[in-house]
Amino acid sequence: MRTADGDARNASADLILRGGVVHALCPGGGGVTAIALRAGHVARIGDEREVMALAGPATRVVDLAGRAVLPGINDAHLHATWLGAMWPDTLFGGQPGPGPAPQRPLLDAAERRRAILRAGELVASLGITSYTEPGLGPGEDHGATGAFGTSVAEQYRALAAEGLLRARVTALWLFGELDGPSDLESFLAGLAATDGTTNDPRWLRFAGVKIFADGIPPMRSAYTHHCYADGVSPSLLVAGADDAEREANLAQMIIAAHRAGHQVGVHATGDRSIDVTLDAIERARAEHDTDLGHYVIHGDLVTRPQLRRMAALGVGLDTQPEIAVRTRTLVDDALGPGSAAAAWPLQAALDEGVPLCLTSDAPVLSPDWRRQIAAADEWMGPAPDPRRRMGRLLRCYTVEPARQDHALAWKGTLAPGMVADLCVLEADPLAVTPAELPDVNVELTVVDGEIVYDRDARVAVPETA
Structure with a gap:
């Protein structure tokens, strides 16, 4: 479990996503299955039991059902x-x-x-x-x-x-x-x-x-x-x-x-x-x-x-x-x-x-x-370790752009304390080939802790290619 510095143990999360895989892309972020967001920041990452401890009466809980979370x-x-x-x-x-x-x-x-x-x-x-x-x-x-x-x-x-x-x-x-x-x-x-x-x-x-x-x-x-x-x-x-x-x-x-x-x-x-x-x-x-x-x-x-x-x-x-x-x-x-x-x-x-x-x-x-x-x-061309390559290429759309923005201290990963910017994919990108990735749907997008796109809610968006 990782928790934001100064986290109040009894403070409820605004949004919890559980029951999937969370690629936090930060040191110590492996094996994470749930994430809690509060006040526009990541409050906690860990397993479902650890993260659900932050659930309160007003917390919205999203069941990932095996879906994957990435930094925005x-x-x-x-x-x-x-x-x-x-x-x-x-x-x-x-x-x-x-x-x-x-x-x-x-x-x-x-x-x-x-x-x-x-x-x-x-x-x-x-x-x-x-x-x-x-x-x-x-x-x-x-x-x-x-x-x-x-x-x-x-x-x-x-x-x-x-x-x-x-x-x-x-x-x-x-x-x-x-x-x-x-x-x-x-x-x-x-x-x-x-x-x-x-x-x-x-x-x-x-x-x-x-x-x-x-x-x-x-x-x-x-x-x-x-x-x-x-x-x-x-x-x-x-x-x-x-x-x-x-x-x-x-x-x-x-x-x-x-x-x-x-x-x-x-x-x-x-x-x-x-x-x-x-x-x-x-x-x-x-x-x-x-x-x-x-x-x-x-x-x-x-x-x-x-x-x-x-x-x-x-x-x-x-x-x-x-x-x-x-x-x-x-x-x-x-x-x-x-x-x-x-x-x-x-x-x-x-x-x-x-x-x-x-x-x-x-x-x-x-x-x-x-x-x-x-x-x-x-x-x-062919990769000796396709999973490792996929992980490196995902960083080229998350961690490295945050570095370019001089913002590595606050975005680009899902470490506790970072801004709550993330996306949810219908499948784990590390479990598919890159050629299959374009067919993996984006299910949810969260910016600053707020859901700005929800595929299940059938939010109207412009026609996609």
């Missing part, structure tokens, strides 16, 4: 406002690569608010209790979608103040265009004007900034050390007169953000853009050695030596295995036969100790995290 899922890279506007469509749809987004622009504040709320319903139905909205700000104030500008950040502030968010939100500021250019002058001006204060950073936190370094390999816009198979030699998206100036400007952006205490997420898919990013972070750490949890977004063509540097620098990796599976042929066409086999080295990232988050990039893909875990397993 945390998608560390999910464009929720855009997702709310587009769903059930995604950029990939049924195609091997991304296509043009459906034209459903969000034209005013009311439409943006509705999109955020709709996305909140959808993610709740998937067991997602936290997500990162990666890129909101003035760089997209006149963007075609209306889903990434300053007005979206204002809607998040309003919804958080009203207590209407269905999940905890981390956001990154964006001072350039989504998937497009940025310049050093505008970036520095935006950085100086940033106001990241919120009423409750556990519900809404502006963590730092996002920078687009390059594009993606299938579009021949990933910044690489070599030309593409057809001779194309791409450049960074950051403005500059030549490659050297563009690289210097990207480095200055990263160093300036670090100096100001902001976490940086860099969209970098090519090996050369990743080198520039890591060189800049190393310089920033040499100047002011504080680990701000900077990370590479996507990292399609990251190499093993770069992964070792990332681990040494504390640089994380947010990546989407389903993109690897879907675009294999496109990457080989762009970079030459066999190139995809060396891309997305997920096992190497785990082996090297890189903080690895599996993410959906929704609405590029579906926000269904179960599909990303299945795709990761497919990409990595």
Whole structure:
């Protein structure tokens, strides 16, 4: 049995889940079959007898009937406002690569608010209790979608103040265009004007900034050390007169953000853009050695030596295995036969100790995290210990994103005293194969101790893919 510090032995729980398997993902959390929640936190984990000691007249008791409890899922890279506007469509749809987004622009504040709320319903139905909205700000104030500008950040502030968010939100500021250019002058001006204060950073936190370094390999816009198979030699998206100036400007952006205490997420898919990013972070750490949890977004063509540097620098990796599976042929066409086999080295990232988050990039893909875990397993190939692999991949959607959020002290596991964010699956994920996981239903989602989705209650949620 584990109990929260200072737990009053006779204080009743608000909610108890018993009779299943609880994967607390914390030290000493093995063999747990029940969990008690009180006042928005985990009060106790243990066997049924130990946990039911906290049952009182007002306690709601849920019989798991063999179902499994996990910490709430945390998608560390999910464009929720855009997702709310587009769903059930995604950029990939049924195609091997991304296509043009459906034209459903969000034209005013009311439409943006509705999109955020709709996305909140959808993610709740998937067991997602936290997500990162990666890129909101003035760089997209006149963007075609209306889903990434300053007005979206204002809607998040309003919804958080009203207590209407269905999940905890981390956001990154964006001072350039989504998937497009940025310049050093505008970036520095935006950085100086940033106001990241919120009423409750556990519900809404502006963590730092996002920078687009390059594009993606299938579009021949990933910044690489070599030309593409057809001779194309791409450049960074950051403005500059030549490659050297563009690289210097990207480095200055990263160093300036670090100096100001902001976490940086860099969209970098090519090996050369990743080198520039890591060189800049190393310089920033040499100047002011504080680990701000900077990370590479996507990292399609990251190499093993770069992964070792990332681990040494504390640089994380947010990546989407389903993109690897879907675009294999496109990457080989762009970079030459066999190139995809060396891309997305997920096992190497785990082996090297890189903080690895599996993410959906929704609405590029579906926000269904179960599909990303299945795709990761497919990409990595047969596992000598499938149960251990599943456990590690689940941590990439719970513990590691909490680390990225600088929130390991209060979320990401179900240790006593942690916030009561969890999801219930109809079967134990460690008892199924990753390929079977997408067919395992999410039964219940709890955020801050409150049930926000209950499949048995047939809560109305948006159509799922």
